Amino acid sequence: MSKLWAGRFSKELDSTANDFNSSIRFDSRMYKQDITGSMAHAAMLGAKGIISQEDTDTIIAGLSEILADLESGKLDFDWEAEDIHSFIEGELTHRVGDAGKRLHTARSRNDQVALDIRMYLRDCGNEIIGLVKELAEAVCEQALKNAETIMPGYTHLQRGQPITFGHALMAYAMMLTRDIDRFKDALKRMNVSPLGSGALAGTTYNIDRQMTAKELGFDGAAVNSIDGVSDRDFCIELCAAAATLMMHLSRFSEEIILWSSWEFRFVELDDAYTTGSSIMPQKKNSDMAELVRGKTGRVYGNLMGILTVMKGLPLAYNKDMQEDKESVFDSMDTVIMCLKVFAPMVRTMKVKPENMKKAASEGFINATDLADYMTKKGVPFRDAYKLVGQIVALCIDKKWTLDDMPFEEYKKLSDVFAEDLYEEISLETCVKRRISEGGTSPDSVREQVSYVEEFLKNV
Ligand code: ARG
Numbered sequence: 068m069s070k071l072w073a074g075r076f077s078k079e080l081d082s083t084a085n086d087f088n089s090s091i092r093f094d095s096r097m098y099k100q101d102i103t104g105s106m107a108h109a110a111m112l113g114a115k116g117i118i119s120q121e122d123t124d125t126i127i128a129g130l131s132e133i134l135a136d137l138e139s140g141k142l143d144f145d146w147e148a149e150d151i152h153s154f155i156e157g158e159l160t161h162r163v164g165d166a167g168k169r170l171h172t173a174r175s176r177n178d179q180v181a182l183d184i185r186m187y188l189r190d191c192g193n194e195i196i197g198l199v200k201e202l203a204e205a206v207c208e209q210a211l212k213n214a215e216t217i218m219p220g221y222t223h224l225q226r227g228q229p230i231t232f233g234h235a236l237m238a239y240a241m242m243l244t245r246d247i248d249r250f251k252d253a254l255k256r257m258n259v260s261p262l263g264s265g266a267l268a269g270t271t272y273n274i275d276r277q278m279t280a281k282e283l284g285f286d287g288a289a290v291n292s293i294d295g296v297s298d299r300d301f302c303i304e305l306c307a308a309a310a311t312l313m314m315h316l317s318r319f320s321e322e323i324i325l326w327s328s329w330e331f332r333f334v335e336l337d338d339a340y341t342t343g344s345s346i347m348p349q350k351k352n353s354d355m356a357e358l359v360r361g362k363t364g365r366v367y368g369n370l371m372g373i374l375t376v377m378k379g380l381p382l383a384y385n386k387d388m389q390e391d392k393e394s395v396f397d398s399m400d401t402v403i404m405c406l407k408v409f410a411p412m413v414r415t416m417k418v419k420p421e422n423m424k425k426a427a428s429e430g431f432i433n434a435t436d437l438a439d440y441m442t443k444k445g446v447p448f449r450d451a452y453k454l455v456g457q458i459v460a461l462c463i464d465k466k467w468t469l470d471d472m473p474f475e476e477y478k479k480l481s482d483v484f485a486e487d488l489y490e491e492i493s494l495e496t497c498v499k500r501r502i503s504e505g506g507t508s509p510d511s512v513r514e515q516v517s518y519v520e521e522f523l524k525n526v
Contacts, residue, residue, distance in 0.1 A: 071153045085147065090389050093396065094151045095144045100186035101151050102134045104179065105159075107282040108262060109170055117272050118169045125166035129159045150389075151183070152176045173274050175266035177296040177384040182262045184392065186283065188305055191399040192254045196247055198406035199312065200526050203243040205414040207516045207523075210236040214509040214516075217494050218333060218423035219432050226430035229497045232333075232423060233512035239319050240519045246312040247526055253304040260285035261295035267383035268292060297383040299373065302395040306370040309398040310363075316405055317363040320356035323416070327353050332422045337415035340408065355412050359405045366401055369394035424494070428468065431459050433492045436500075437469055440491045444483040454480060 070080065080088065106127050113123030133155060136142035148154035153176075160167030210233035220230035260280035263270065269292045276288040289295030326333035327341075336353055344350035373394040376387055434455050441451035458480065462472055469492055477484040490496060501507045505515070 070149060071156065085149075088149065089147070090150045090392065091144060091146060091148045091154060093393050094180075094183075095154075096396065097151055097183040097187045098137055098144075098155065099134065100183040101155050101179070102130050104182045104186065104262065104279075104283060105155065105170060106130050107279045108174055110282065111275055111279045112169075112172055112272075114278065115273055115275055117172060117274070118166075122166040122169050125163050126159065126170050129163040129167060130155075132162065133158055150176070150180075152179050173263070173265065173270045173272040175264075175296070177266050178261045178264040178292075181264070181296050182260060182283070184299075184395075185257055185259075185261070185285075185301065188301065188395065188399070189254060189258065189284075191403070192250050192257075192305060195309075195312075195399070195402055195406065196250050196254075196526060198403060198410065199243050199247050199250070200523050202406055202410040202413065203240050203247075203519060203523055205410045206236050206240040206243065207519050209233075209413060209416065209418070210240065210512060211516050213418055213420075214512040215498075216418060216420045216423060217427050217498055219427045219430065220507070226426070226432045228435055228507075229427045229432050229494045230507040231498050231509060231512055232418060232420075233509070233516075234507040235322075237512060237515040237519070239315065240515070242315040243312075244519060244522050246308065246315060249308040249311060250305070251526075253301065253308050255286075256304065257301035258284075258286045259289050259295075260287070261289045261292075264289055264292035264295035267296055293383045297380075297385075297388075299377055299388060299391045302391050303370070303373055303377065306366070306373055306395055306398045309402045310366050310370045312402060313359075313363040313366040313405070316409060317360045319409075320353075320360040323356040323412075324353045324360070327351075331426070333419055333426070335417045335419065336412060337417070340412040340415065355408045359409060362401050362405060366398050369398040427494055428470070431462070431469060433469055433494065433497050434459055436492045436497045437488070440488055441481065441483050446481070446483055 070076075109118070109123050109126040109130075112118045113120050118126075133142065137144075142158070144151075145154055145157075148157065156167065156170060159170060213232040213236065216232040217229055218232045218235065219226040220228045220235070260276065260283060262279045262283070263274050263276035280286075280288040323334065323336070325331055327336055336351075336356075338351075340353075340355045341351045342354045344352065373391055376390045376394075380387055437458070438448065438451040438455045441454065442448045446454075458469065458472065458477075461467075461476070462469060465472075470489060474484070474486065474488075477488065498507050499509065502511060505511065
């Protein structure tokens with residue numbers, strides 16, 4: 068197919084240069100958006116009397132045939148074409164003749180491509196929001212089941228204080244609510260139609276930009292045509308939201324990997340989301356979680372890539388901007404794939420409360436609670452803290468835990484200790500007592516679940 072712009076040239080584009088220049092390998096995925104956008108543009112041209120109603124009808128009929136043929140596989144893309152826009156316009160003209168040549172009146176590929184990516188990414192963003200919602204629901208489900216499950220809470224990956232597993236899970240649920248907000252926010256700012264910006268300066272035709280914007284589901288039309296065709300900040304925002312979401316998923320993955328190891332054995336992943344080893348028959352590997360952790364790297368890379376492509380570009384469109392698509396598409400694809408395995412992996416994960424409890428019983432995890440016990444009996448916290456430190460050292464020496472250090476020993480160290488101390492420092496009491504807002508107590512975890520479920524209802 069000869070180039071749209073062939074008129075000025077006396078030679079064809081060199082074939083290697085053509086391959087280099089062509090974007091159809093990665094922009095063909097926007098065929099539906101390109102066709103829908105063209106239909107709206109043609110309808111507007113007809114309504115404004117810029118082309119005849121007859122031509123409008125011919126164009127729209129031709130485009131819907133092309134759409135149907137592409138979807139049924141009757142028509143394949145021409146991989147030599149320059150991009151999806153020239154392919155579809157060329158195919159239309161091939162099918163309907165002169166009417167097809169009138170479609171591009173008052174339009175440029177610059178506003179066309181800016182329109183197509185926005186429409187394509189709007190769908191991706193909405194799909195991602197739906198999938199994050201599903202994951203958050205799965206997390207809430209597990210958290211509710213494990214509102215009373217005691218585990219060690221860590222800082223520096225050292226046992227710190229006893230927490231409930233539900234509490235730890237709800238930390239991730241909260242991150243996911245903010246991820247949803249980040250995507251929604253990016254979509255809101257992006258939902259402005261560039262169509263009618265033309266190449267950069269607008270057009271001499273009496274077009275109606277509000278009409279096409281409305282028809283295509285936008286909240287309005289770009290206020291400045293140069294901005295409309297030349298910024299890709301919305302791709303960057305989506306890549307950034309994707310990178311932040313992946314950062315969260317990578318942390319969650321890392322914990323799942325640790326929790327499923329023999330060292331922890333806090334959870335067991337369902338067979339459907341694990342793999343074996345080709346040589347070690349005993350192995351059950353958390354490949355899905357590892358891949359999510361690994362894929363975080365490419366999503367970060369895509370963000371850096373697109374930021375760098377846009378850096379220092381003068382107004383308005385520059386061909387550099389064709390490089391926007393692969394990064395943002397890859398980030399969207401990756402996030403979608405990761406979320407599709409993550410939610411069922413979390414939902415089907417088996418929790419092992421006995422092992423969590425056992426780990427929580429070791430490591431003097433209730434030392435803060437022992438100090439609090441003394442403080443409540445009138446000992447200044449700093450003094451109590453110091454004495455508990457000495458008690459821990461003694462226990463290590465005698466191979467005791469705080470729970471089995473004999474009462475006479477406690478009594479020797481301070482007379483504030485009474486028989487109730489064992490009950491007060493039991494893991495159950497430790498978590499149940501942490502009733503402060505947002506804390507680890509089972510009731511607090513249930514409140515957190517209700518909060519997130521309410522949030523998700525409005526997504
Ligand atoms: N394939 C191009 C892109 O993705 C479409 C816009 C081409 N515009 C132009 N003036 N060459 O950016």
